[in-house]
Amino acid sequence: MLAPAQGYALYNAREYPVMLSGAVFSFGMSSVHLKLYQGYVKSTNALLQRLKELEGENKTASPEYAELKRRFGWEFNGMRLHELYFSNLGAAPLPAGSSLRAALTAQYGTFEAWEASFQALAQLRGIGWAALVYDAPAGRFHNVWINEHDGGVPAGTTVLLVLDLFEHAYMYDFQTDKLRYARAFWAAVNWAEVQKRFGK
Ligand SMILES: [Fe+2]
Structure with missing residues (x-):
């Protein structure tokens, strides 16, 4: 887990015990998948930190800043979509009257x-x-x-x-x-x- 930057909240990887229980998919596949998700959280945080640094250095016109800005949605959604995916698993029925x-x-x-x-x-x-x-x-x-x-x-x-x-x-x-x-x-x-x- 990355330490929070001063005045700048970072994301923490969440836990999904149901995935590791083996009840949904195999433990092996799920544990690899969770590690991959943690990589998206880490990359999202790294982008946030680097973008903040570049803004602090007044380098917002640099190619690096532009490309990292373009990449943000990809890393962020990689994190968030995995969170939505893991948490919409766990086998609970949809009631007839819902x-x-x-x-x-x-x-x-x-x-x-x-x-x-x-x-x-x-x-x-x-x-x-x-x-x-x-x-x-x-x-x-x-x-x-x-x-x-x-x-x-x-x-x-x-x-x-x-x-x-x-x-x-x-x-x-x-x-x-x-x-x-x-x-x-x-x-x-x-x-x-x-x-x-x-x-x-
Ligand atoms: Fe995935």
Whole structure:
């Protein structure tokens, strides 16, 4: 853990005991994944510190400052999306009468229709994330592909459910079988957490 810089809060890596319990995926895959997440936290903090230094040195017109600024969203989302992913795992059911189930059903016709749309998204080729986001001002959902960590995040939406589709998230346990990984993920979703993010 990095020491906090004076007057400048840094991020701390969070603990996810459910991932290490072996109840979701293997201990081996999950422990590697958590270490990778900790790397994003460390890199986010390193960027914050270096950007602050460059501002202090009046080097905001430097190529280094510009490139680190451009990189910030990638590292930050790499950290935050992993936090959302780990915490939306843990196998808790979505109650039949939940507001989230009702709202998804209202938009997609059936809950299963929304699920099919999300599962199709999970089979896209490439590295990134499948996410259910909620556009609160419009009162509607989108299933979106996030390329790597930062491409295609709809501004102002709330991430409700997210599935890591980088190869490190499944190769160890499922090899190239993304369908089996997506099914295992689905069986392990912590719907109580997803409902909490929806907040209604
Ligand atoms: Fe990951």
